[in-house]
Amino acid sequence: MSALTLYGSVHDPISQSMMLLLQAKNIPHELVEVRTNKEAVRLQNGKVRAKTFLEAIRFLESDASLAAVHKRENTEKILTDFADNIEPLFYRSVLTGNPREGLDLFFESISYLENILDGSVGPFFGGKAPDVLDYGLYPWIEKVGPWLPKTERRECVKLQTWVRKMSRLPLVVKLMPDTDKETLDIYKRLVPDDTLLKFTPKS
Template sequence: MLILNKLTILRDKTYHFQSVIHLNRNLYKKSIQPKPVFFNKVKVTSHSSCRHKINSFSTISKMSLKHLGAGSECPPKSDEKKLRLYSMEYCPFVHRVRLVLRAKNLDFETVNINLINKPEWLFKLHPEGKVPALEIGDKVIVESLDICNYLDQEYPNPPLYPSDPTQKEKDIALFDVIGKLHGNFIDLVLKKETKTPQEWKNIFMPNLTKLNDELKQRGTTYFGGETPGMLDYVLWPWAERAGTVVIVLGEKLPLESNELEVIRKWRKTMQEHPVVAGIYHGPEKFYKSVQIKVGELPPDYDAI
């Protein structure tokens, strides 16, 4: 995990940090560590990055639901001690963080970013100008999994990982499976490859089957037991967006009624959980954000 303290960007495009604090990375197995990206001597891990409703799970100050772009000013903080999430409303990686914040009933404020027309000040928070980024006082944590793990360490109630170390390692190892599904999903949604629904099914099935069989073996409602855990929240953004496949292909993947029964039931149950339901957008709005990304729609996330 990286915490960045008062990042300064020099105009010669060289990035410098006044301090970098490396926290415990034992949350990840070495076999699934992401490949590091280096900005001079500063390491930023390359996990994928990219309106809240006030509810009983978290108190959210609506600093800027409008997506701020170039030429805007960063809104002043209402409270230096309050968590601030730099976000894009439809980003699945931000979605993970929002779910964890809600699950832990944390007070935070949100600043949404136009990722096509990024504000200049964003690069003072993240050297690549990405979201999510979580600001705590004068420190900034980047990358969705690092943020989620930081929140689970600093705010341990409710715990989102199993207490058993072996089971925890097993959950973390499944992040790699989710990552592979994400890669396949992006290939489909961005139309990087032209395949039939059956061909796409054949690509998705091995990793979907791993998740289905794992949950079946556990015999619980969620991967986290009878309440969602970290694995559920890390997986959910892709489950919520699964309907995008139908939008792109014009039809569902040809699944038999007895295929992936457990994970399909999990998806329905998760959608009804209050932590998830309170910020549910669905596949249609997500796909509009994809169309913005590829230039098929004007870069106005607020119009979605």
């Protein structure tokens, strides 16, 4: 049995980010499928648990026995900002069926990511090849996309190119099913009740 165990689902964005990172870095692990919202998504080694992608990065980098996980200097800040601003939008909009909620905030953040990509030496946040930040952001953006109006071709050109390139990566094709109503419904059943309750608009 692998020392590392990922308890997750192919439909869950946090799980998907962890799966992509572990596979891309060739870090040995065992995958245990989470099937109900009573089971917590986490990366675990003995009693040490990482429940978010950021926690997983810190956990992997702190364990000298694991393959090194490269990250750019500002990766943690970007992922933290994303978790604070975009993940709540995702829960409020996509999972509660209210896609208009928070769209302005989403597009502001899209511009922020476009500016970051503009400073990259390649089409990915990691440069010429995807890296930690790409794996952390893509599963969320891929799921939000179908709920939003089509972006003008001249807007966020680099981000649109990034989404297309990420969607075609063999690793992404292998690990991530395309998002549609059915896959979102499956994911909704895995989200803890208190998380949904927190973001469901009050009538």
